[in-house]
Amino acid sequence: MIFRQLFEPDSSTYTYLLACPNTREVALIDPVLETVERDLDILQQMGLKLGYTIETHLHADHITGAYKLKALTGCKICGPAFDELPCTDIGLKEGEAFMLGNIVLNPLFTPGHTDTHHAYILDTGTHAMLFSGDALLIDSCGRTDFQSGDASALYRSIHTKFFTLPDETLVYPAHDYENRCISTIAQEKKRNPRLGGHRSEAEFVALMNSLELPYPRKIDISLPGNQQCGRCPDNMPEAQRGPCEPKDQG
Numbered sequence: 001m002i003f004r005q006l007f008e009p010d011s012s013t014y015t016y017l018l019a020c021p022n023t024r025e026v027a028l029i030d031p032v033l034e035t036v037e038r039d040l041d042i043l044q045q046m047g048l049k050l051g052y053t054i055e056t057h058l059h060a061d062h063i064t065g066a067y068k069l070k071a072l073t074g075c076k077i078c079g080p081a082f083d084e085l086p087c088t089d090i091g092l093k094e095g096e097a098f099m100l101g102n103i104v105l106n107p108l109f110t111p112g113h114t115d116t117h118h119a120y121i122l123d124t125g126t127h128a129m130l131f132s133g134d135a136l137l138i139d140s141c142g143r144t145d146f147q148s149g150d151a152s153a154l155y156r157s158i159h160t161k162f163f164t165l166p167d168e169t170l171v172y173p174a175h176d177y178e179n180r181c182i183s184t185i186a187q188e189k190k191r192n193p194r195l196g197g198h199r200s201e202a203e204f205v206a207l208m209n210s211l212e213l214p215y216p217r218k219i220d221i222s223l224p225g226n227q228q229c230g231r232c233p234d235n236m237p238e239a240q241r242g243p244c245e246p247k248d249q250g
Contacts (some may be wrong), residue, residue, distance in 0.1 A: 112154020
């Protein structure tokens with residue numbers, strides 16, 4: 001398998017490039033609008049072809065690059081089937097494997113951060129890789145105070161879907177804010193300040209309900225944009241519309 005971890009600094013978002021070495025076809029997990037040209041340059045340099053974009057959930061902190069990437073390359077847009085977005089080409093759901101050449105990507109329904117959130121796991125033959133989205137972060141987890149978030153649901157998702165995986169499973173989150181790249185299930189079970197050390201569900205819910213986090217600064221443009229798979233919404237400030245220009249989107 002061909003793999004790259006890419007980073008967008010403004011929203012601290014990780015985009016993951018997965019490619020089948022036989023077909024040279026690529027899936028990008030959680031692409032960001034502002035880094036579309038960077039991602040396409042990387043694919044060109046590596047001699048790869050974009051086949052799919054894959055979302056873990058409807059993001060509140062950035063607009064996805066899915067629509068623009070489809071306009072430029074003809075790739076297919078994939079995301080949780082539960083979102084029922086008319087712009088999605090392929091709906092993903094737990095129990096139905098997604099094939100990328102000889103790569104098998106298995107969706108996991110992990111509600112809590114949002115009510116339709118999905119993570120994705122694959123087995124390379126030597127180790128398992130979990131793309132945990134915003135559900136499980138390194139020494140943290142996604143917030144649960146908006147977008148139908150539910151702290152109890154997130155606790156159950158992490159404990160029944162993630163913490164039952166082998167300890168050596170590699171965890172690749174959708175964000176990190178402290179220059180960290182990777183974790184493991186063993187590490188998160190032992191030392192995650194919100195979830196580790198056998199913290200009870202009641203303790204976790206009380207902790208999440210006491211965080212008093214600020215209102216997401218991009219949510220009012222990101223959510224309507226992502227409900228259209230990355231089309232820039234009408235309320236997007238003119239100063240931020242550069243990546244939305246029709247000439248860039250084909």
